Amino acid sequence: MASRRRQRRQDQPRRPRLAHFRADGAPKTRFARREDAERAALQARLEHGTNLGSYLCDMCDGWHLGSRDDDAL
């Protein structure tokens, strides 16, 4: 009798990292330029202490901010 362990080969999270939508289903804020996104990320860090990263969205061809903490989940 072989020991059966639940082994998940797929490490991928259910939701893609580079998402156009937030976790609650609402579309993320879109920034036309990376500069704007980075600036907003910096502001969020200063004001709220949140660590955000900017990325280019395939869906709307704009920039979004994502929480880096999400990556750890």
Ligand SMILES: [Zn+2]
């Ligand atoms: Zn988008």
